[in-house]
Amino acid sequence: MIRKKEGFEGERAIIIPPKIIAQYKGTPLTQEFYITDIGYYPKAKHHYRDRHEGSGEHILIHCVEGKGTAIVNDHEIRIEPNDFLIIPAMMPHVYRADPVHPWTIYWLHFSGRQSATMSQKLFEKMTSQQNKVMQNEQHLSLFDKIYDTLQQGYGRENMEFIALIIPYYLSGYLLNERFNHHQDKQAQDAINQAINFLKSRISQPTSLKEIADHVHLSISHFSSIFHKKTGYSPIEYFNHLKIQRACQLLQFTNQRIFEIALAIGIEDPYYFSRLFSSHMGESPKNYRNRWAMRPSS
Incomplete structure (x- = not known):
């Protein structure tokens, strides 16, 4: 050598x-x-x-x-x-x-x-x-x-x-x-298509089958590749997007709690409060109050 x-x-x-x-x-x-x-x-x-x-x-x-x-x-x-x-x-x-x-x-x-x-x-x-x-x-x-x-x-x-x-x-x-992902330069893969679909459906109840059908995959295959790429199931990810939107509405609007629940596709305000608390560690009301007390920046 x-x-x-x-x-x-x-x-x-x-x-x-x-x-x-x-x-x-x-x-x-x-x-x-x-x-x-x-x-x-x-x-x-x-x-x-x-x-x-x-x-x-x-x-x-x-x-x-x-x-x-x-x-x-x-x-x-x-x-x-x-x-x-x-x-x-x-x-x-x-x-x-x-x-x-x-x-x-x-x-x-x-x-x-x-x-x-x-x-x-x-x-x-x-x-x-x-x-x-x-x-x-x-x-x-x-x-x-x-x-x-x-x-x-x-x-x-x-x-x-x-x-x-x-x-x-x-x-x-x-x-x-x-x-290497450039959304404006390359075709979106199935997961990115699904995420954009979920973002467009924040205000509507959406089933796993509807999401999988949107990207033309079976439920089992879609769920598997979605979890592999994101670390979450499609429904868990959808809930993350919903709570993210709820936080924005709590921060920047005067909408009441039940109106915010409806805005993210949840008809039961009690279920919304439980879901919000499980994600954010506090109730929607406490979150809004705490945000209102923050000094402006």
């Missing part, structure tokens, strides 16, 4: 000095997420890393071309275009570019108080073979924004700016579908 020691043609890399990292890892805005290393390797032939003791930081690699392989804590992973590789801190690993079709990668090392949670979530996603990401110019432009900002130096504003960008950048891997 030939191991690359010198650079790759067209590569970019910034290694932040340990003194700078030590300075910012304890300050309020930068301590949650910070970068220690960042770079871009095009067609990185013979690229190879073997760290038996792992790395002190979490490592994220985004392959945009070519291929590579990795073994991370005994998990063997094949990396192809639009795949990401995440290596949590202190986890033994080996990775290498494919000898015939070497990968082109964007990579960074990151750490911080919240970084372990993010890294573990990404690791679980990767090991369940859900590490494919959609091509998105916005995502890669965020990488360039971070890199270009670091090139301007390690001043406080630069480092704080980067610290605030990193969670959003990482969300593009953890919640890729949501990150």
Whole structure:
């Protein structure tokens, strides 16, 4: 195995000095997420890393071309275009570019108080073979924004700016579908269609069958994919939307409680009060009174 020691043609890399990292890892805005290393390797032939003791930081690699392989804590992973590789801190690993079709990668090392949670979530996603990401110019432009900002130096504003960008950048891997969702540019999927349907039916009693019929799916299949994407059943989600609307009416109108109940499709005001209390932890009347006592802002 030939191991690359010198650079790759067209590569970019910034290694932040340990003194700078030590300075910012304890300050309020930068301590949650910070970068220690960042770079871009095009067609990185013979690229190879073997760290038996792992790395002190979490490592994220985004392959945009070519291929590579990795073994991370005994998990063997094949990396192809639009795949990401995440290596949590202190986890033994080996990775290498494919000898015939070497990968082109964007990579960074990151750490911080919240970084372990993010890294573990990404690791679980990767090991369940859900590490494919959609091509998105916005995502890669965020990488360039971070890199270009670091090139301007390690001043406080630069480092704080980067610290605030990193969670959003990482969300593009953890919640890729949501990150790439553009309602005005792409067809809505069944769940988004269903949610918009529910929002249009706030004032009307609506059955699960009506919702499933609207998106042309069986009740069982629709309920399954809805829960998988949102974490709630369709009816639970509908109730969330109803209570959200009720809160707005309590805050900004003088409508009586039974009128608000009717406005969100509930004819029984007592049932409305119980439903509201179960969601908000207090009765509609107490909610309105508490909101009225707040100072204007």
